[in-house]
Amino acid sequence: MQQSMEHHRDSNVLLHLDAAANNKFETDPNVINISERIASITEKIDRQPQKHPDLVKERASLYADKTKLRKKLLHEFKKDWWETLYDEYTSGNSFSEKDITSLFDIYRKYTPERDRLSRDLFREASIDSETGKQCLTDLITICSSTEYLVYYPGLQPNDGQCPRCRNNKRAHRRVNRNFLEFCYLCAEMVDSEDEWKKHCQVHIENLTPQCGMLRYRNTLISPRFCPFCLSDGTKEYDARFRQWRDKSTLLNHIDEHLGLLKPLALVPCPHPCCENQDYKGAAALQRHFFDAHSLEEPRPNCQARKRRWSVQETETTSFAHKPPKKKKVEVVIAEKVDSV
Ligand SMILES: [Zn+2]
Ligand SMILES: [Zn+2]
Ligand SMILES: [Zn+2]
Ligand SMILES: [Zn+2]
Numbered sequence: 001m002q003q004s005m006e007h008h009r010d011s012n013v014l015l016h017l018d019a020a021a022n023n024k025f026e027t028d029p030n031v032i033n034i035s036e037r038i039a040s041i042t043e044k045i046d047r048q049p050q051k052h053p054d055l056v057k058e059r060a061s062l063y064a065d066k067t068k069l070r071k072k073l074l075h076e077f078k079k080d081w082w083e084t085l086y087d088e089y090t091s092g093n094s095f096s097e098k099d100i101t102s103l104f105d106i107y108r109k110y111t112p113e114r115d116r117l118s119r120d121l122f123r124e125a126s127i128d129s130e131t132g133k134q135c136l137t138d139l140i141t142i143c144s145s146t147e148y149l150v151y152y153p154g155l156q157p158n159d160g161q162c163p164r165c166r167n168n169k170r171a172h173r174r175v176n177r178n179f180l181e182f183c184y185l186c187a188e189m190v191d192s193e194d195e196w197k198k199h200c201q202v203h204i205e206n207l208t209p210q211c212g213m214l215r216y217r218n219t220l221i222s223p224r225f226c227p228f229c230l231s232d233g234t235k236e237y238d239a240r241f242r243q244w245r246d247k248s249t250l251l252n253h254i255d256e257h258l259g260l261l262k263p264l265a266l267v268p269c270p271h272p273c274c275e276n277q278d279y280k281g282a283a284a285l286q287r288h289f290f291d292a293h294s295l296e297e298p299r300p301n302c303q304a305r306k307r308r309w310s311v312q313e314t315e316t317t318s319f320a321h322k323p324p325k326k327k328k329v330e331v332v333i334a335e336k337v338d339s340v
Contacts (some may be wrong), residue, residue: 025069113138
């Protein structure tokens, strides 16, 4: 029992499919079939879901089928991780790459109960002390909460209206200011250009590997970042710390950086958190972005994405800094997709 609990807390276990397994999923005939049907239905719905309730229902069911297949694959993937990759690790090989950012550090300000519990739960105190009572209250709040929305700290609506805008007809940006930036990571407004540059500098000097977007209860709490721009010392801090909200626009932008690389040359990951890691060519670097920086492709039918990354693992694009790992990921996907 204790051993199995230890295993669940092993921080090396991958919680998501890695780039190679994800690619296998996206190129599975069953999954391609579902994705094509979703794309064709989306075209028929033509942004007017209220006119096509039957099609909307059919599409929801296809999305559910796809999610089911992904969950099944993830289950197999984790099982395989324990059976083969862990043995490899214990025999001296290293684990596959993963994003090691502590997401709780980003989430914690939105969930004060969990924040307090992470600090107080293992403190020695009696149950009727202030700490004990607070822990119990927090546990009950978490268990009984039905909240599905979260507001930025200090920006909770006042009588259903924005707390910042005195004049309800205009957005923040237009109220007596010509500069306003919002830092999603800090949930903070900065209204002077100099302050904003200083703010960005602090972030640049304290980066985490995470470059993908995070939402918590429908609220954007971490935007996306470009690993190349983050490390570009020729740019101003605010340009380096550019917050990208749209996935396809950022990936199209990263493709421009990747296009400048020589094919199959050894390239280091540009992200400031990655040191001494060389990758062979753009495809290997894309795979690393997916695995270690949480940069994912948008959904397959995204119109704005120019050319999708192919993260297929091949001989010519293996990691240059490590001996090739014997990585056997057996992917099992349902033979037949449940009929809709
Ligand atoms: Zn406002
Ligand atoms: Zn900030
Ligand atoms: Zn960039
Ligand atoms: Zn990196």
